[in-house]
Amino acid sequence: MIKINENYLKLQASYLFSTVAKKISAFSEKNPGREIIRLGIGDATRALPPACIAAFHRAVDEMADDATFRGYGPEQGYLFLREKIAENDFAARGAEVNADEIFISDGAKCDTGNFQEILSTDISIAIPDPVYPVYVDTNVMAGRTGAAVNGRFENLIYMECTDQNDYIPKIPEEPVDLVYLCFPNNPTGATITKEALGQWVDWATKNKALILYDAAYEAFIRDDAMVKSIYEIPGARKVAVEFRSFSKTAGFTGTRCAFTVVPKECMAYDAAGTAHSLHSLWNRRHSTKFNGVSYPVQRAAEAVYTPQGKKEAAQIIAGYMTNADRIRREMDDLGYAYVGGQHSPYVWIDAKTDSWNLFDRLLNEAGVVCTPGAGFGTCGTRHIRLSAFNSHQNVETAMNRIREAMKGS
Ligand code: PLP
Numbered sequence: 386m387i388k389i390n391e392n393y394l395k396l397q398a399s400y401l402f403s404t405v406a407k408k409i410s411a412f413s414e415k416n417p418g419r420e421i422i423r424l425g426i427g428d429a430t431r432a433l434p435p436a437c438i439a440a441f442h443r444a445v446d447e448m449a450d451d452a453t454f455r456g457y458g459p460e461q462g463y464l465f466l467r468e469k470i471a472e473n474d475f476a477a478r479g480a481e482v483n484a485d486e487i488f489i490s491d492g493a494k495c496d497t498g499n500f501q502e503i504l505s506t507d508i509s510i511a512i513p514d515p516v517y518p519v520y521v522d523t524n525v526m527a528g529r530t531g532a533a534v535n536g537r538f539e540n541l542i543y544m545e546c547t548d549q550n551d552y553i554p555k556i557p558e559e560p561v562d563l564v565y566l567c568f569p570n571n572p573t574g575a576t577i578t579k580e581a582l583g584q585w586v587d588w589a590t591k592n593k594a595l596i597l598y599d600a601a602y603e604a605f606i607r608d609d610a611m612v613k614s615i616y617e618i619p620g621a622r623k624v625a626v627e628f629r630s631f632s633k634t635a636g637f638t639g640t641r642c643a644f645t646v647v648p649k650e651c652m653a654y655d656a657a658g659t660a661h662s663l664h665s666l667w668n669r670r671h672s673t674k675f676n677g678v679s680y681p682v683q684r685a686a687e688a689v690y691t692p693q694g695k696k697e698a699a700q701i702i703a704g705y706m707t708n709a710d711r712i713r714r715e716m717d718d719l720g721y722a723y724v725g726g727q728h729s730p731y732v733w734i735d736a737k738t739d740s741w742n743l744f745d746r747l748l749n750e751a752g753v754v755c756t757p758g759a760g761f762g763t764c765g766t767r768h769i770r771l772s773a774f775n776s777h778q779n780v781e782t783a784m785n786r787i788r789e790a791m792k793g794s
Contacts, residue, residue: 392528401760422783424771425756429636434697440688444681455680460672462489466683469690480616491641493601493630498523503666508562511542513554515761520565567599572761572770573733574725579612589624596625604634606728622648635689635698642686708773708780715784730773750790753783
């Protein structure tokens with residue numbers, strides 16, 4: 386008899402998006418013709434930078450000619466892209482990352498989800514709350530947790546991120562082998578200082594632990610003095626893996642291109658305590674289960690690092706950040722406390738009530754869709770997330786409508 390992986394039965398159905406969709410259709414039925422503005426999405430809305438499109442076209446043309454056609458590429462990615470990443474994203478910031486430590490992939494979602502596969506199922510894991518749900522669900526699937534009780538899985542250590550700790554998780558007191566960190570954070574938009582990140586690196590070094598550092602939103606950091614990569618911290622090469630993505634940096638959410646950095650010194654241990662290089666394990670996993678990102682997509686990603694591409698990508702990000710500024714200004718005026726939006730496309734707002742109550746109010750009275758924080762964990766039940774991924778016009782209209790709806794409340 387064929388049997389299932391019963392860990393999948395422990396997963397909680399994601400009611401968030403289906404409930405949001407149902408509420409939106411009920412609203413549309415009641416208010417035909419009323420335009421809804423969606424500030425709940427975490428998806429890019431602006432077109433790819435023209436430099437990327439031009440490179441994409443050129444690469445497609447190469448594929449049309451036998452003389453320049455390319456079949457399977459290296460599973461780890463073409464060196465032309467890996468070298469540009471090493472030089473621009475790391476060396477330029479004084480961080481040591483070699484091209485052969487960079488693994489190109491089709492998404493940080495897959496990489497943050499898959500990386501746990503090369504680690505033992507018998508480890509203790511700490512995750513932030515609220516959290517990007519992929520970190521949790523992939524560990525549930527792998528059998529590292531017990532059942533969900535009141536919205537939290539047994540055997541996971543939840544690091545609460547609230548206004549009490551400026552939304553920065555506290556280093557756990559209990560033994561932990563693996564920790565997930567994400568800065569700038571989804572959903573809170575919070576950022577971490579070099580000093581605080583340094584404490585995490587010291588902790589991981591002392592405890593022979595591993596940090597999985599998700600920097601998918603680093604391009605939104607507007608202050609160049611702030612830490613963008615964990616490898617800017619001395620010692621991080623031994624204890625941290627970093628995930629990056631072209632999704633938010635350059636609008637590749639539909640085009641798909643990302644990368645993971647696994648330094649050669651980064652070690653994990655077998656049952657006898659012998660150290661093994663995570664780089665060789667991940668290389669083995671990646672080349673066995675993945676066959677590379679398409680050549681035209683890698684050429685398009687490479688173009689992000691040309692002078693023109695850099696300028697265009699920066700303009701797109703600046704456009705989203707103008708939206709984030711507009712959202713923050715409105716929340717200031719309305720007296721809502723929030724975090725994020727300064728170096729992140731997300732603003733995490735204290736709803737002063739249950740997150741679904743404010744969701745309903747914004748939808749029904751302003752025709753604006755937000756993301757209820759409850760979808761990101763227990764610590765989100767009294768927050769909503771507003772996203773800057775939209776046009777200036779839509780954000781302006783949404784803020785004006787929210788102001789009207791909230792006046793006097
Ligand atoms: N990491 C975080 C924190 C995200 O919010 C997202 C997407 O929303 C991803 C990773 C996924 O990125 P990608 O499009 O590269 O799969």
